[in-house]
Amino acid sequence: MPKYMLIWRTIDEDKQNAAMAEIPFEEMLEKMGRLNDELIKSGVLLAMEGLDPEEHTVVTYAEAEEAPVVTDGPYGETKELFGGFYLISVASKEEAVEWAKRLSYFPGAAVEIRRVPTIDEFPQDNPWIQKELDWRTKTGQL
């Protein structure tokens, strides 16, 4: 039962901001809301979250021997801003791609499509995997 994560990214900040500045906030909410509604009513949506663009800190690991560098955002060193995700259950990768096409409605945005492996795909006898299984059992998992 393939699950895919659709990851929302900004690859051209200025372009996306310009496009977003052109439409009223209410209208943007409606645009997003309609799409979310479509995902819900198609029966494929399992989870979704968006991220606050303002609060944004980046920890960068540049060299093996050096301490990681903390940069305050919002835009820091990141070339591709991660803005949120949808988790969907679909029949095929192509279906995930088709939904992704409907998400990126601002120029300067990109949607990355990644398959979510199931825990079964990891060695079941590994103690760390067993710990994770235990945690998933007790807390519920996506």
Add this chain to the structure above:
Amino acid sequence: MSDATRAVEAIWRIESARIVGALARYTGDFGLAEDAAQEALAEALVSWPRDGQPANPVGWLMTTAKRRAIDTIRRAGVQREKYEAIAHDQDEAYADDLDIERIDDDVLALMFISCHPVLSKEARVALTLRVVGGLSSEEIARAFLVPVPTIQARITRAKKTIAAAKVPFEAPSPEERRQRLPGVLNVLYLIFTEGSTATSGEDLIRTDLAREARRLTRVLIGALPDEPEAYGLLALMELTASRFPARTDRNGDAILLENQDRTRWDRGAIRRGLAALEQATPRGLGPYGLQAAIAGTHAVAESVATTDWERIIVLYEALGRIAPNPIVDLNRAVAVAMAHGPMPALELVDRIADPITGAGRLDHTHLLPTVRGELLRRLGRTVEAREELERAAEMCTNERERAVLQQKVADLP
């Protein structure tokens, strides 16, 4: 299959219900709409891989299907006003065809017509998967392990039956909804059970079909958000599917509930199932809701020993009253065995097996000898147990399950 072809099919899965629904509303003719939509899909499968995908693929499909519908109407020389009704907004933007309120009604009308009581059960299942789920005849045939022409014939005959019975294409009235919703839920449940316990063939679980059944149930809930039993059905499906990862071993052999590694249960599905169950309870649970409550009782138990078997017995009793069914009685007997031991359970099973009290209603399945054999084994009545389990293995049509039963026979002292 090429990537381009798969892309067309993906779009079709997402959009077919809306396209066929809107077309059926325009033309008032479900069969014609389905034919026209299929023609549009066939054209897309040829031209998109060759010429590239159009900028607005959904609009392209809608417009093409509309044109095919108009061609057909013209050829048939149907009265003018009908044709004009479709033609007047021939090139309207796609968005106008698909405003949200209308979509819900269209999808609902589509589901209710696909599950119409004038159709045979097999036809309802095939038609629902095809028009609401957007599966091809090939995919449906593969899922049910029958030849493609069989599925095609079922769908063709179903459309003719609907036309002959003059079933109108419209969202059902509240009264009609109450009457016919159980029939719709039953079709979705049949699709799910075929996916969760494949009746024939080598694989025990066909997750693709079970997944599609859950999706279609969510689609129904999306269009009909206030029906508790629809949530009950979704809860039952989610909670049943949560056990899939633990139900088979590496060789694909069945693992019984008592031996399943519960850490492998899909907790996300359990959470979704329990949430749906909450929505199913405003007026007391119906048959699906009760089965979901039973599945939920297993889902929250840490082990077989700590399962609330008393609650399960009560739920089975309630289920037996509102939906009398020998399988339910048999399951109640299993719960009794867990709570009070094999002896009182065997008494219940013997009553089901008795030609008079049980009316022979389980004579055709392997389930009765399976349970009876297991109870006899626990009581140490090995000779009788062997006889029952051998009979069960003989009657079982699923190869994986049969292997488990044969192993049980081999393990007898």
